[in-house]
Amino acid sequence: MMKFPEGFLFGVATAAYQIEGAADEDGRGRSIWDTFSRIPGKIHHGDTGDIACDHYHRLDEDLDLLTDIGVGAYRFSVAWPRIFPEGCGAVNQKGLDFYKRLVDGLRERSIKPMLTLYHWDLPQMLQDVGGWTNRDTAFRFAEFVAAVAENLQDDVAQWVTLNEPWCSAFVGHLEGRHAPGEESLAAALHAAHHLLLGHGLAVQALRAANVSGEIGLTLNLSDVTPATESAADLAATARIDGNENRWFLEPVFRGSYPKDMVDWYAKRADLSPLHEADLAIIAAPLDFLGVNYYEQHVVRAEPSDQIHGAAKLAPTPPLTDAGVPIRPAGLEHILRRVSAQYRRIPLYVTENGAAFHDYITPEGVVDDPERVSYLERHFAVVAECASDGVDVRGYFAWSFLDNFEWAEGYSRRFGIVFVDFGTEQRILKSSARWYRQLIAAQ
Numbered sequence: 001m002m003k004f005p006e007g008f009l010f011g012v013a014t015a016a017y018q019i020e021g022a023a024d025e026d027g028r029g030r031s032i033w034d035t036f037s038r039i040p041g042k043i044h045h046g047d048t049g050d051i052a053c054d055h056y057h058r059l060d061e062d063l064d065l066l067t068d069i070g071v072g073a074y075r076f077s078v079a080w081p082r083i084f085p086e087g088c089g090a091v092n093q094k095g096l097d098f099y100k101r102l103v104d105g106l107r108e109r110s111i112k113p114m115l116t117l118y119h120w121d122l123p124q125m126l127q128d129v130g131g132w133t134n135r136d137t138a139f140r141f142a143e144f145v146a147a148v149a150e151n152l153q154d155d156v157a158q159w160v161t162l163n164e165p166w167c168s169a170f171v172g173h174l175e176g177r178h179a180p181g182e183e184s185l186a187a188a189l190h191a192a193h194h195l196l197l198g199h200g201l202a203v204q205a206l207r208a209a210n211v212s213g214e215i216g217l218t219l220n221l222s223d224v225t226p227a228t229e230s231a232a233d234l235a236a237t238a239r240i241d242g243n244e245n246r247w248f249l250e251p252v253f254r255g256s257y258p259k260d261m262v263d264w265y266a267k268r269a270d271l272s273p274l275h276e277a278d279l280a281i282i283a284a285p286l287d288f289l290g291v292n293y294y295e296q297h298v299v300r301a302e303p304s305d306q307i308h309g310a311a312k313l314a315p316t317p318p319l320t321d322a323g324v325p326i327r328p329a330g331l332e333h334i335l336r337r338v339s340a341q342y343r344r345i346p347l348y349v350t351e352n353g354a355a356f357h358d359y360i361t362p363e364g365v366v367d368d369p370e371r372v373s374y375l376e377r378h379f380a381v382v383a384e385c386a387s388d389g390v391d392v393r394g395y396f397a398w399s400f401l402d403n404f405e406w407a408e409g410y411s412r413r414f415g416i417v418f419v420d421f422g423t424e425q426r427i428l429k430s431s432a433r434w435y436r437q438l439i440a441a442q
């Protein structure tokens with residue numbers, strides 16, 4: 001079995017809208033995902049997060065499962081609409097009480113909480129006045145963060161302000177595949193900026209609340225390579241890297257947007273909402289960076305593409321059942337790149353995982369050898385990086401439970417624990433048993 005540094009965190013990750021259910025319970029308000037999942041055609045099979053894994057009513061059972069697997073950390077998110085049903089105003093105490101029970105249950109089981117403050121479930125009433133394209137939302141986010149920090153101040157080991165602002169901004173406002181479903185480059189760029197501003201203001205709010213835990217941000221970073229060494233393909237690859245990676249890494253760690261991308265976007269969208277003065281707030285010092293890794297892209301020039309003049313080649317096998325290429329080397333490239341080019345800052349792999357066609361056998365067993373292989377190969381890369389001096393301090397498998405996979409609904413199973421969505425029965429997959437052995441062998 002692989003060996004990891006002393007104190008390395010072995011965790012699993014989830015997100016509120018993907019597992020909690022109880023969408024109309026205890027005062028929870030509507031989020032943009034409650035709205036988006038009801039738009040015909042947006043979500044596979046018309047699935048919604050109304051029930052999901054019913055985690056809201058199965059908290060103790062799920063916390064006991066974490067103990068059974070033996071994880072030392074659990075990454076979850078707080079649903080903003082449970083705390084502020086209308087996005088701001090009076091705190092909903094029942095919503096706070098649920099998360100207090102969660103962190104108390106983790107502490108009783110000696111499991112470290114990693115709390116994500118924004119995992120995409122923006123209150124709908126804030127979307128009604130522009131959502132992340134409205135600068136005010138960044139300040140409403142900081143108020144929400146201050147309320148959570150005040151109530152869970154010393155109960156959290158790591159605070160993650162945002163999960164994957166690239167997805168919230170570009171998948172939600174340019175591609176239109178995620179809530180709120182806009183399709184505008186300007187909206188995506190404005191949303192990205194206000195998300196980053198919200199991140200910086202959230203860091204200020206957490207520091208002001210004197211929280212005892214570490215403060216960081218989670219970015220989904222992709223490993224991009226050119227299809228050929230032609231100038232056109234190299235330039236197209238730089239633009240995809242600029243959009244998916246540098247547009248977030250550089251404001252946060254260098255206090256400025258990448259110039260090549262500013263010049264490219266300035267010809268295609270109004271950048272006036274991207275106030276220069278905000279960058280000092282956005283670049284607030286962090287205690288760690290969370291890295292979500294899934295994708296390696298091979299990129300070529302595509303003059304007909306109006307946004308980046310680029311196209312991603314169809315991925316080649318081996319692939320997950322979601323058609324994502326399985327490339328552990330991509331994780332190594334990203335960890336080494338951030339550490340060498342941006343900041344020698346503690347890194348956590350806050351998500352990494354894969355969807356496979358898992359099923360229950362007649363004997364009631366869920367065997368997922370592909371996921372065991374996937375985890376083995378990606379953990380090996382992390383162990384290699386750590387032994388080579390990269391300051392990577394933890395790995396959170398995505399995901400703890402099979403759950404609502406956004407536009408794919410319940411058709412994609414990422415969990416190391418199988419969920420029968422008809423009965424809500426949980427069954428450890430062989431990957432969960434493998435993970436238990438890896439942890440026990442440390």
Ligand code: GCO
Nearest residue numbers: 015163164220292351398405
């Ligand atoms: C993300 C989100 C998760 C997804 C996971 C699988 O990284 O997109 O954080 O909510 O479910 O990545 O796609």
